[in-house]
Amino acid sequence: MNLLDIMTDPNTRWILLGTMFLGLSSGVIGSFAYLRKQSLLGDTLAHAALPGICIAFMLTGVKSTSFFLIGAALAGLAAVFLISVLTRYSKIKQDAALGIVLSSFFGFGIVMLTQIQQSEYGNQSGLDTFLFGQTASMVMSDVYMMMAVSFILIFTCTLFFKEFKLLSFDPGFAKGMGLPVVFLDYFIMMLIVAAVVIGIQAVGVVLMASLLITPAVSARYWTERLHIMVILSGIFGMLSGVSGTLISTSVNNLPTGPLIVLSATAWFFFSLLFAPKRGVLSSVWRRVSLKKNHSLEQERRKGRYTS
Amino acid sequence: MNDFWIILVGALVAGSCSVLGCFLIVRKMTLIGDAISHSVLPGIVLAFLLTGTRDSVPMLVGAAALGLLTVFLIQLFQSSGVQADAAIGIVFTSLFAAGIVLVSLYTQQIDFDLEHVLYGEIAYTPWNTLTIGGIEAGPKAVWIVGSCFILNLILIFVFFKQFKLVSFDPALAAAMGIPVLLFHYVLMSLISMTTVASFDSVGSILVVGMLIIPAATAYLLSDRLSGMIKVSIVVGVLSSVIGYYSATILDASISGCMVGSAASLFCLAFLFSPTHGLVSRLLKRRKSKERYA
Amino acid sequence: MEQAALKVEDLTIAYHKKPVVEDVSFEVPEGNLIGIIGPNGAGKSTLIKGILELVPKLSGDITIKGATYKSMRKSIGYVPQRESVDWDFPTNALDVVMMGRYGHLGWLKRPGKSEKQKAMECLDKVGMAEYANRQISQLSGGQQQRIFLARALAQEADIYFMDEPFVGVDAATEKAIIQLLMDLKEKGKTVLVVHHDLSTVKEYFDWTMLLNKRLMKIGPTQEVFIPEYLQETYGGRLAILPDTKSGLLLK
Numbered sequence: 100m101n102l103l104d105i106m107t108d109p110n111t112r113w114i115l116l117g118t119m120f121l122g123l124s125s126g127v128i129g130s131f132a133y134l135r136k137q138s139l140l141g142d143t144l145a146h147a148a149l150p151g152i153c154i155a156f157m158l159t160g161v162k163s164t165s166f167f168l169i170g171a172a173l174a175g176l177a178a179v180f181l182i183s184v185l186t187r188y189s190k191i192k193q194d195a196a197l198g199i200v201l202s203s204f205f206g207f208g209i210v211m212l213t214q215i216q217q218s219e220y221g222n223q224s225g226l227d228t229f230l231f232g233q234t235a236s237m238v239m240s241d242v243y244m245m246m247a248v249s250f251i252l253i254f255t256c257t258l259f260f261k262e263f264k265l266l267s268f269d270p271g272f273a274k275g276m277g278l279p280v281v282f283l284d285y286f287i288m289m290l291i292v293a294a295v296v297i298g299i300q301a302v303g304v305v306l307m308a309s310l311l312i313t314p315a316v317s318a319r320y321w322t323e324r325l326h327i328m329v330i331l332s333g334i335f336g337m338l339s340g341v342s343g344t345l346i347s348t349s350v351n352n353l354p355t356g357p358l359i360v361l362s363a364t365a366w367f368f369f370s371l372l373f374a375p376k377r378g379v380l381s382s383v384w385r386r387v388s389l390k391k392n393h394s395l396e397q398e399r400r401k402g403r404y405t406s
Numbered sequence: 407m408n409d410f411w412i413i414l415v416g417a418l419v420a421g422s423c424s425v426l427g428c429f430l431i432v433r434k435m436t437l438i439g440d441a442i443s444h445s446v447l448p449g450i451v452l453a454f455l456l457t458g459t460r461d462s463v464p465m466l467v468g469a470a471a472l473g474l475l476t477v478f479l480i481q482l483f484q485s486s487g488v489q490a491d492a493a494i495g496i497v498f499t500s501l502f503a504a505g506i507v508l509v510s511l512y513t514q515q516i517d518f519d520l521e522h523v524l525y526g527e528i529a530y531t532p533w534n535t536l537t538i539g540g541i542e543a544g545p546k547a548v549w550i551v552g553s554c555f556i557l558n559l560i561l562i563f564v565f566f567k568q569f570k571l572v573s574f575d576p577a578l579a580a581a582m583g584i585p586v587l588l589f590h591y592v593l594m595s596l597i598s599m600t601t602v603a604s605f606d607s608v609g610s611i612l613v614v615g616m617l618i619i620p621a622a623t624a625y626l627l628s629d630r631l632s633g634m635i636k637v638s639i640v641v642g643v644l645s646s647v648i649g650y651y652s653a654t655i656l657d658a659s660i661s662g663c664m665v666g667s668a669a670s671l672f673c674l675a676f677l678f679s680p681t682h683g684l685v686s687r688l689l690k691r692r693k694s695k696e697r698y699a
Numbered sequence: 700m701e702q703a704a705l706k707v708e709d710l711t712i713a714y715h716k717k718p719v720v721e722d723v724s725f726e727v728p729e730g731n732l733i734g735i736i737g738p739n740g741a742g743k744s745t746l747i748k749g750i751l752e753l754v755p756k757l758s759g760d761i762t763i764k765g766a767t768y769k770s771m772r773k774s775i776g777y778v779p780q781r782e783s784v785d786w787d788f789p790t791n792a793l794d795v796v797m798m799g800r801y802g803h804l805g806w807l808k809r810p811g812k813s814e815k816q817k818a819m820e821c822l823d824k825v826g827m828a829e830y831a832n833r834q835i836s837q838l839s840g841g842q843q844q845r846i847f848l849a850r851a852l853a854q855e856a857d858i859y860f861m862d863e864p865f866v867g868v869d870a871a872t873e874k875a876i877i878q879l880l881m882d883l884k885e886k887g888k889t890v891l892v893v894h895h896d897l898s899t900v901k902e903y904f905d906w907t908m909l910l911n912k913r914l915m916k917i918g919p920t921q922e923v924f925i926p927e928y929l930q931e932t933y934g935g936r937l938a939i940l941p942d943t944k945s946g947l948l949l950k
Contacts, residue, residue: 138492142495185676190626190836191622191626192787194437198614199619199669201440202619202665203619203666205665206663206665206668207666210653210662210663213525213659305524306503313495315492356506357504364496367496397709397722432785432789564807567798567804574784575783575784575798577748577779581753581772582801584801630794631790
């Protein structure tokens with residue numbers, strides 16, 4: 100297929116729209132996660148979604164995005180709760196708690212997944228597409244769902260921008276001002292869970308974290324202002340979604356999810372190298388000139404002493 | 407006999423992972439272990455494509471290279487101002503994605519599917535046997551994972567004092583002239599090699615689970631690093647035994663069940679550890695309350 | 700002149716854009732207790748880390764008793780800030796003190812009986828012998844600091860670098876530590892201490908270094924620790940009032 104065919108193929112257009120919105124919304128919510136130093140929480144929540152989805156399927160017996168959403172949200176809540184219990188009531192540190200919850204939930208998820216595949220539904224359940232994502236398995240209603248959830252996510256972030264900003268920057272101060280910090284904390288996590296759930300169908304649980312992390316980090320290179328960072332991060336996410344989908348539909352047999360991730364990485368490298376102040380090129384330049392200045396100054400001083 | 411081989415492979419994977427996992431836990435670097443176990447995938451695929459065989463030596467080399475690249479990239483991004491966990495996230499998702507794309511691109515040449523990457527084919531390990539001079543010497547996986555286990559044990563044993571000091575107080579270690587960075591990279595290469603050696607039979611989840619969970623369990627049960635390592639090996643081996651039998655009962659993924667058992671053992675330790683468990687802490691608190699009441 | 704215990708020439712350290720420590724040169728004679736004083740962000744800890752080659756430096760030469768730093772490693776003792784390590788680490792007090800011997804053990808030798816005995820002696824010197832088998836997370840802040848000091852003693856060094864050893868310790872521990880430092884000095888050892896409590900400087904240190912990115916002044920405390928130089932080091936941030944006891948009262 101060439102590019103024109105892709106653009107005119109109605110099915111692809113829908114998928115493109117879906118991944119575009121997905122990239123946009125996860126980029127936006129991801130930048131709050133990044134500033135709150137919770138980047139890998141998204142990874143844990145994505146992995147934790149698997150048993151939630153499996154249980155939802157086992158209970159209802161149908162493959163429905165809205166039931167999966169509920170299952171994943173509940174599993175995500177349980178994961179968040181367990182992480183805070185582990186770090187509060189034992190000497191287990193945050194990173195280990197994330198790792199324990201991530202691998203345990205995923206392990207149990209795999210157990211359930213293989214059980215479902217052995218059962219009467221067999222491989223028709225199509226649940227395995229959730230591991231690495233499969234845009235081809237998406238139907239129209241899935242895309243509607245993605246767009247609806249994305250819209251709600253972006254709308255909420257705009258509405259609560261001020262509160263989220265304060266919470267990310269200084270939770271202690273936010274609490275002092277009377278903001279319901281704990282509630283907002285869980286609220287942001289639920290938004291991340293929502294982004295994860297619409298994302299795993301396209302990108303898969305294993306790689307979903309990338310869409311939350313990479314665009315936000317790329318955006319951070321270009322600006323010191325939060326609102327610009329959030330917008331940029333959304334744009335980077337959107338571009339990744341679009342370019343990943345386009346490449347995967349034009350080259351046969353390539354999974355969309357990993358390509359979206361690699362596009363996001365490409366944007367990250369671009370930012371890493373060329374961002375004006377924080378980029379590698381400009382900081383190398385600074386370091387070199389600093390060293391040069393320093394040695395020049397030293398020589399000048401030495402010259403003064405001897406003369 | 408097949409049961410025995412599968413359990414043995416699982417136990418050896420669990421053992422070699424938990425030894426290294428202890429150091430990840432005390433250095434607060436568990437997520438780097440997670441990252442490495444994902445990002446060795448492109449290394450495995452490239453080694454396979456270049457050599458055309460599923461021979462283990464090139465794969466070990468390829469994966470070790472990728473593991474070191476992962477650590478290097480994470481440090482590079484961190485030093486350029488990216489938060490630690492975000493740097494980890496970017497690196498492992500990118501490399502894992504690259505690995506999947508490679509697998510899909512060369513799907514004809516490579517005979518493993520993507521699910522295999524995640525949860526391995528431990529059930530088939532007994533049939534892939536090694537023959538030396540016409541004599542059948544047991545499953546290949548046992549030899550590979552076993553030698554990895556022994557290598558880990560030897561290195562950790564010989565350089566225990568260095569690994570310990572570098573983990574506890576890297577500044578003092580550096581001031582004493584212990585090459586901190588070298589030991590960091592040695593540990594990371596061991597993790598990469600262990601991941602790869604285990605990858606084929608148990609997939610990436612079991613590796614991640616076994617790197618983190620038994621070591622975390624032991625962290626709650628022991629107050630000395632050497633004791634923690636021993637306990638973690640026991641926990642790892644126990645999880646593989648319990649996991650295998652629960653998998654046959656449930657008719658589900660063996661490696662998934664092994665991780666599940668490890669998670670259950672961790673829960674037990676979290677609740678009932680005599681020194682750090684939730685229950686004993688609550689009891690202690692109640693006792694001291696009564697005393698002051 | 701007698702050979703200096705420590706000689707630093709043109710030491711400059713920069714992290715990102717601006718130098719944190721700039722063009723510092725000084726010499727310290729043997730057998731002195733030296734306080735490194737300066738405002739927050741003056742680069743006190745960085746100076747120590749730079750001398751010990753724990754952070755990369757832009758320029759600078761370090762000599763210890765006339766020899767290079769690398770060749771003198773075994774005669775250097777270091778006490779990092781207490782918060783720099785994780786006290787939940789699975790180990791006990793004795794084991795931490797034994798770590799002080801690792802530098803003398805070389806690559807392959809494992810700590811044995813003689814190391815254990817030495818570590819016990821050092822624990823005893825800081826009054827912590829009865830806590831030898833205690834898990835380190837169960838020690839108080841002051842006790843943890845004593846363990847660190849015992850570990851430094853176990854290093855059997857000639858020159859010691861200590862980063863804020865008095866932070867977060869109780870009065871009794873502070874007294875015990877300073878007594879120990881005086882003993883070290885009596886034995887001819889040189890001790891450099893990053894310190895921020897100006898009210899005790901005169902009492903504790905016979906030499907003082909005033910640092911604010913650049914070296915402001917170094918010398919015997921009674922010559923250096925005077926309002927004029929302090930004002931210069933701390934900028935306008937310091938209000939100095941005459942006080943009978945310590946000679947200075949700070950606001």
